[in-house]
Amino acid sequence: xxxxxxxxLYTRLRSLGTWNSNAIAKKWDDYQAIRPHAxxxxxxxxxxxxxxxxxxxxLDTTALGYxxxxxxxxxxxxxxxxxxxxxxxxxxxxxxxxxxx
Numbered sequence: 812x813x814x815x816x817x818x819x820l821y822t823r824l825r826s827l828g829t830w831n832s833n834a835i836a837k838k839w840d841d842y843q844a845i846r847p848h849a850x851x852x853x854x855x856x857x858x859x860x861x862x863x864x865x866x867x868x869x870l871d872t873t874a875l876g877y878x879x880x881x882x883x884x885x886x887x888x889x890x891x892x893x894x895x896x897x898x899x900x901x902x903x904x905x906x907x908x909x910x911x912x
Contacts (some may be wrong), residue, residue, distance in 0.1 A: 821908035830904065832897035839893060 824830055843851075905911055 818909045821904065822910055825905070825908075825910050830901070832894075832901040836894050836897050840890060843890070 821830070828834070
């Protein structure tokens with residue numbers, strides 16, 4: 812699609828309320844609320860902790876062992892991060908596709 816068609820499409824969808832950061836955030840918050848907290852912790856462990864516990868971290872060719880400096884980033888439910896991202900993403904999309912022009 813060309814720029815003018817994308818701008819028109821985004822402006823139309825935005826004015827209909829299709830792209831609404833509050834509605835999108837509510838959808839994902841509701842989805843996350845039904846997931847058991849233990850399942851989320853296990854999922855994060857398998858994806859982000861277990862690989863580092865089973866493999867050494869290397870700097871050049873030197874094995875440093877298990878590095879847990881980034882484990883703190885797994886804490887939390889990501890609700891506030893998602894709300895912040897959607898708020899800024901809406902402003903970005905509005906500017907990019909000329910919603911306020």
